[in-house]
Amino acid sequence: MKKKYIAIICSFYSIDKGYFYILRSTIKKISESFDKVYVINCQNLRFFPSFAKKVYMEKDYNETNFEKVFMPKNFVLFNPKNSKDFSDFLKDKEVIVMNHINKHFFDLKVQFLIKKHKLKQFQISNLGVEGAAPEITSKNHFFKSFIYFFNQQLFNKLTVLLSNFGIVAKLDIRFFSNLTHLENIKKNKLKNFLHKKKFLWANEIKLVNSMAYDIFLENELHISEDYIVHLDAGLNNRHEVALRGEWPKEKIEQHYYHLEKFLKKLSKDFNKKVIVTIHPGYNIEDHQPYFKDFKVYKYRTTEFIFKSFMVTAFDSSAVTDAILLKKKLLGLDSDFMSKNERYHTSIYPKRVGYLLYNTRSDYDYNKDVLLRKMDKNILNYKKFVSKYHCFNPLKSGSQDIVDTIKEKFFK
Structure with missing residues (x-):
């Protein structure tokens, strides 16, 4: 047999x-x-x-x-x-x-x-x-x-x-x-x-x-509010290149110039260190050069989300960890991403119910208004969890x- x-x-x-x-x-x-x-x-x-x-x-x-x-x-x-x-x-x-x-x-x-x-x-x-x-x-x-x-x-x-x-x-x-x-x-x-x-x-x-709920249920990681955690996008990841070819270097540089500037402002306004994490399929070498003042990590996204005060993201399913932990969430949009990427970036904020800010046009946000809206939006997470996780x-x-x-x- x-x-x-x-x-x-x-x-x-x-x-x-x-x-x-x-x-x-x-x-x-x-x-x-x-x-x-x-x-x-x-x-x-x-x-x-x-x-x-x-x-x-x-x-x-x-x-x-x-x-x-x-x-x-x-x-x-x-x-x-x-x-x-x-x-x-x-x-x-x-x-x-x-x-x-x-x-x-x-x-x-x-x-x-x-x-x-x-x-x-x-x-x-x-x-x-x-x-x-x-x-x-x-x-x-x-x-x-x-x-x-x-x-x-x-x-x-x-x-x-x-x-x-x-x-x-x-x-x-x-x-x-x-x-x-x-x-x-x-x-x-x-x-x-x-x-x-x-x-x-x-x-x-x-x-x-969901597996994210399993990790949340096991709760083996320390929960704190130490960092602003940014979930970075890969502008030339395999899927995007297959659709529209390599993205121009000058647009990538402009994208990261405004992103880093925006993250620095968040860091200063909320007095929190910024941590950048990437998808396990990305290479740190493709991201770290664009973040002169922030450290980029791979395979530690969940760990840092557990330690986050706030999570910022483009299009990333890793926001589910932040949702389950009821962390403050801010979606980011960039004028220098492709139309396809910008569309995908808008999906989670609309579906879950959290803010989407443009790194250039929303740079002059009001700190108190942003904080109040992020706290209020946490109430929207429960429905998403009941539909996709628990x-x-x-x-x-x-x-x-x-x-x-x-x-x-x-x-």
């Missing part, structure tokens, strides 16, 4: 860029609950692997040429050279797939392989965020816009359609932290019908507390996920 294992299928790029850190609480719980977990690189399993790496701006990964950030010791990397290598790997194992694969053209071949080998699969979407927001593409980059809509928009829908014809496998279960999304499905007659008849991407959707106040969402995986796949 074949032994069962969980196997995370993803690109090693995502591991290199902090995927295990982002899901650290859930990954830790999975590690503690299973003897061995495989991590399978999907890069060579895609259609046209070499071209796909160029489109995704990924290097050619193997088991040794990247940093395994927050990867547990009982997680084992496997880098199949091709589909046959993948098939040979499965000969003596029964694999339950944790699916972290795009529903894009190149990745469709990976979905075919999962179907071919009749693998059960689940997906974890417990970050407590709305999901992918619409993208605003540039008319000046027609080819990049075409590739984006062809690869992501069209094939996202096509993959789900193919699953309804049994050509690719559906998710057996998706763990989700988004009550609003489920409510919208029920309100929409067509989507509700498709959901009940299992015509959507997942046969079952299970609502679980559905069972006493149970860990990560433990709920592990319990369900064991019950559904390992009995």
Whole structure:
């Protein structure tokens, strides 16, 4: 009888860029609950692997040429050279797939392989965020816009359609932290019908507390009001470059000139030291040169938010930690960001209900008015938490996920 294992299928790029850190609480719980977990690189399993790496701006990964950030010791990397290598790997194992694969053209071949080998699969979407927001593409980059809509928009829908014809496998279960999304499905007659008849991407959707709420529930970090913590944006991150190419250096310099000036004013007005943190997928070397008077940190965002007096942010899901802790929040907008980035920056302030200030035009804010408004806006957080983070106040969402995986796949 074949032994069962969980196997995370993803690109090693995502591991290199902090995927295990982002899901650290859930990954830790999975590690503690299973003897061995495989991590399978999907890069060579895609259609046209070499071209796909160029489109995704990924290097050619193997088991040794990247940093395994927050990867547990009982997680084992496997880098199949091709589909046959993948098939040979499965000969003596029964694999339950944790699916972290795009529903894009190149990745469709990976979905075919999962179907071919009749693998059960689940997906974890417990970050407590709305999901992918619409993208605003540039008319000046027609080819990049075409590739984006062809690869992501069209094939996202096509993959789900193919699953309804049994050509690719559906998710057996998706763990989700988004009550609003489920409510919208029920309100929409067509989507509700498709959901009940299992015509959507997942046969079952299970609502679980978000990972941010798990960290809040465990409360192992010291809470204080020592710093103003800024969550910085990456103006030339992979996703933005794919949409509109490299952002001009002069605009980046103007962006950071006004941002640093604004943060210095906050620091002086509230007598707090400024700490800058970045997404785990970003490089400190790309951010630190623009902050001459502030230190930039990576992998310590949650820690510093716990110690914050105020949090400022562009488009960052890390604001959820500040929301759960009822910290003062200020969204930032910049005249020197792209239209797409400015749109995304406005989403959280509107959805949660906190202020959005422009680093240039709102520089002459009134300190007392700002403080009063930030304190008042904390009252808006409760509704957001109830929709995206907390559905069972006493149970860990990560433990709920592990319990369900064991019950559904390992009995």
